[in-house]
Amino acid sequence: xxxxxxxxxxxxxxxxxxxxxxxxxxxxxxxxxxxxxxxxxxxxxxxxxxxxxxxxxxxxxxxxxxxxxxxxxxxxxxxxxxxxxxxxxxxxxxxxxxxxxxxxxxxxxxxxxxxxxxxxxxxxxxxxxxxxxxxxxxxxxxxxxxxxxxxxxxxxxxxxxxxxxxxxxxxxxxxxxxxxxxxxxxxxxxxxxxxxxxxxxxxxxxxxxxxxxxxxxxxxxxxxxxxxxxxxxxxxxxxxxxxxxxxxxxxxxxxxxxxxxxxxxxxxxxxxxxxxxxxxxxxxxxxxxxxxxxxxxxxxxxxxxxxxxxxxx
Ligand code: SAH
Numbered sequence: 352x353x354x355x356x357x358x359x360x361x362x363x364x365x366x367x368x369x370x371x372x373x374x375x376x377x378x379x380x381x382x383x384x385x386x387x388x389x390x391x392x393x394x395x396x397x398x399x400x401x402x403x404x405x406x407x408x409x410x411x412x413x414x415x416x417x418x419x420x421x422x423x424x425x426x427x428x429x430x431x432x433x434x435x436x437x438x439x440x441x442x443x444x445x446x447x448x449x450x451x452x453x454x455x456x457x458x459x460x461x462x463x464x465x466x467x468x469x470x471x472x473x474x475x476x477x478x479x480x481x482x483x484x485x486x487x488x489x490x491x492x493x494x495x496x497x498x499x500x501x502x503x504x505x506x507x508x509x510x511x512x513x514x515x516x517x518x519x520x521x522x523x524x525x526x527x528x529x530x531x532x533x534x535x536x537x538x539x540x541x542x543x544x545x546x547x548x549x550x551x552x553x554x555x556x557x558x559x560x561x562x563x564x565x566x567x568x569x570x571x572x573x574x575x576x577x578x579x580x581x582x583x584x585x586x587x588x589x590x591x592x593x594x595x596x597x598x599x600x601x602x603x604x605x606x607x608x609x610x611x612x613x614x615x616x617x618x619x620x621x622x623x624x625x626x627x628x629x630x631x632x633x634x635x636x637x638x639x640x641x642x643x644x645x646x647x648x649x650x651x652x653x654x655x656x657x658x659x660x661x662x663x664x
Contacts, residue, residue, distance in 0.1 A: 380425040380450055381405070384432070387445040388416035399441040403432060413654050415602065415628045425450060469506040470513025472538055488541045491567055492532050504625045505534055507650035507657030508599050511623035512538050514648065514659055515595060520621060522546045522594040528581060528608065529553075529600040533561030533574065535623075539595065540570035549590055551579035582611040591615040595622070599657070602627040606638045613642035616662045621647075625657035632656045 384404070386396075392409065396419065400407045404421030412418055423432070429448055436443045466475040466482065473487040482489070512535065515522070522543040527536040530550035539548055550561050561576040579587050581604070596616050598605060605624050612622055622644060627635045629651070636646050636658050644660040651657075 382423045382425050382427065382429070383449045383451045384421045384423065384429070385447045385449070386419045386421075386443070388412045388418040389444065390416055392417045392419045395439075395441050396444070399436055399439055402439075403435055411601070413628070415631065415654075422451075467502065467506060469509035470511075471516065471542065472509050472513070474505075474509075474534065488538070490534060490537045490541070492534055492537075492564055503652035503655040504599050504657060507652055507655065508535050508597060508623050508625045509538055510650050511625075511648070511657060511659045512542065512595075512597070515621045515623075516542045518621075520594060524590060524593045525549070525595045525597070526587065526590070526593045526615065527551065528579075528596065528598040528612075529604075530561050530576065531557050531599070533557075533564045533576060535597045535599065536561065536574050536576075537564060537568050537570060539597070540565070540573040541568070544573070546573060546594075547590075548574045549587060550574055550576045551584060551587060552576075553578065553580050581608050582615055588615070592617040592620065594620050596620070597623050599623075599625040602631040602635050605635055609639045609644070610642050612639070613644055613662060616644075618662050618664065620662050622660040622662070623657060624660065625650075625655070627656055628654045629656055632658070636660075 397409070400419055400421050404423050406422035408420040410418045410420060433443065466473060466479070468485065468487060471488050472490055473484040474490045474492060475482050476492065522539065523546055525536070525539045525543070525546050525548040527533070527539070527548060527550040530536055530552045533550050536548045536550040539546060552558050552561070555578060558576045558578055561574070562571070565571040565574040565576065575586070577584055577586060582588060591614075593616055596612055598608065598612065605626065616622055624635065624639065632649065639660055640646065643662055643664040645663045647659040647661050649656055649658050
């Protein structure tokens with residue numbers, strides 16, 4: 352039995368909520384199909400799921416695996432899924448089927464969104480009006496961490512960002528690779544009001560959500576949200592070098608991007624990397640050290656790890 356750290360792209364959360372609300376109105380309940388987690392969901396299977404299901408989630412399990420979850424109408428038949436998959440030559444992994452009552456789904460996953468405190472920050476859902484931020488810097492997001500447990504990898508990053516501030520860094524330029532809801536960019540904008548932040552994602556909806564969250568948090572003037580696969584967008588490259596680079600992705604993409612992270616960072620600049628588990632920490636950090644990024648501190652939350660790095664050469 353896995354304990355899931357359920358992460359859904361924040362942009363997707365919004366989509367899922369809207370779609371499930373619609374499904375709820377139309378059909379009352381829905382069926383949820385949970386496929387067996389694996390290291391990487393095959394593209395073919397992901398494409399099939401996008402086609403077949405009303406809503407698709409890609410979750411990460413506590414041990415760093417990926418899990419595909421599909422939502423379908425309660426009256427739709429699982430044998431139709433089997434038949435469609437066979438027709439498309441897609442091999443379905445093992446799966447479980449649960450019936451989900453729409454109202455419970457919304458209540459449990461969205462409304463109960465608990466605020467998260469980490470480092471200098473207090474992150475809360477957009478549905479809360481004027482919460483007590485306990486003397487911390489408030490960050491308002493669209494239920495970005497709404498699914499199940501808290502968002503451990505993000506929390507670790509917020510600790511890292513707070514630590515960079517405490518170290519006396521006066522950031523002017525910040526890059527957030529894989530911005531999601533933009534939460535790390537919002538945090539940086541609030542800690543360094545003079546900083547210009549570039550927030551990128553390969554998911555268009557994330558880019559839009561980040562821009563909207565920047566407006567909602569009154570830091571739109573500081574944050575430029577745009578589409579970029581890693582460091583590939585011209586704006587990302589032209590704007591280098593950065594004082595701070597934040598990347599909460601996963602072990603493999605982090606490693607693939609390590610040389611570019613180093614080359615886009617100022618000497619003496621800081622990076623926060625996150626999204627890997629205990630067993631991967633040595634590997635991920637070691638690959639960054641090869642490029643002159645020295646380990647300053649490791650943060651942990653459950654199985655998850657994040658690292659604060661400094662470019663030393
Ligand atoms: N920074 C946010 C979200 C992290 S989730 C937080 O800390 O909470 C990871 C995000 O990285 C997702 O939104 C995903 O779309 C994005 N991503 C994955 N691969 C990427 C790549 N190669 N380039 C840019 N973004 C990427």
